[in-house]
Amino acid sequence: MKIIFKNLLNFFLIFFIFVLLSKNIYGNQAYFDLSDSEIEIQTNFNGKEVIIFGLTEPNFDTILTIKGPNQNTVINKKERFFGLWINSKRMIYKDLPSIFFVASSSPIDEILNQDSIIKKSLYFEESLLNLVTQRNFNFNEDNKSKNWNKNLIKIKKNINFFKEYNIKIVDDKLFQTRVFFPPNTVPGDYEKNIFQINNKKIISQKNKKIVIKKTGLGNKIFNLAHDKPIFYGIFCIIFAIFSGLFAATVFRRW
Secondary structure (H helix, E strand, O other): HHHHHHHHHHHHHHHOOOOOHHHHHOOOOOEEEEEEEEEEOOOOOOEEEEEEEEEOOOOOOEEEEEEEEEEEEEEEEEEOOOOEOOOOOOOOEEEEEEEEEEOOOOOOOHHHOHHHHHHOOHHHHHOOOOOOHHHHHOEEEEEEEEHHHHHHHHHHHHHHOEEEEEEEEOOOEEEEEEEEEEOOOEEEEEEEEEEEEEOOOEEEEEEEEEEEOHHHHHHHHHHHHHHHHHHHHHHHHHHHHHHHHHHHHHHHOO
């Protein structure tokens, strides 16, 4: 209840601050804020909803994107050989955002031209066009890059890492949307960009960051695994051996 009250208080506070500002100060500029700029992932983390809100101009449309952190993503295709299904083809997408959320006040392809959508990577398909990839096969009529991109997007959508939201516009002045970071969100920095659109042109752009980090014991284990993988591997082996010996001792007594 306290969290909901805090979010509503922040929402209305920002709204009244912006309303009191002169139009000459914020004309054609995208002003926005969010309920949480830092999210902590603990062992009981079940995901987190973030409210994003701000001011817009009358008759303007708004587009929001949240992306990050970038990492290589591998997609495999299985084929049947001698009765067995094996991963025969592989595509690696270089520096692909692990999460890509997009929200808009109207359908993006209706409020912005295709060149701008591609240039700013404002939608799932267009964001893959200029992405560097690595593969162990050649494309042909039966195996096109477009099919691989569609499968990648489908996989990402199924785990809620690629997701589309709607932006609500109130009285042609205030916009708001809610996005949800799933429980398996990757720690790191997430870029948030707000675009103000008018007559199919980007009038202004603002950006902020959300920092998602592990805390507590989970953070120590995470850092150990990434900073000192050899020690982490030795620790896991020793832990597995002692766990096995302990379990064997307990069951022997029974």
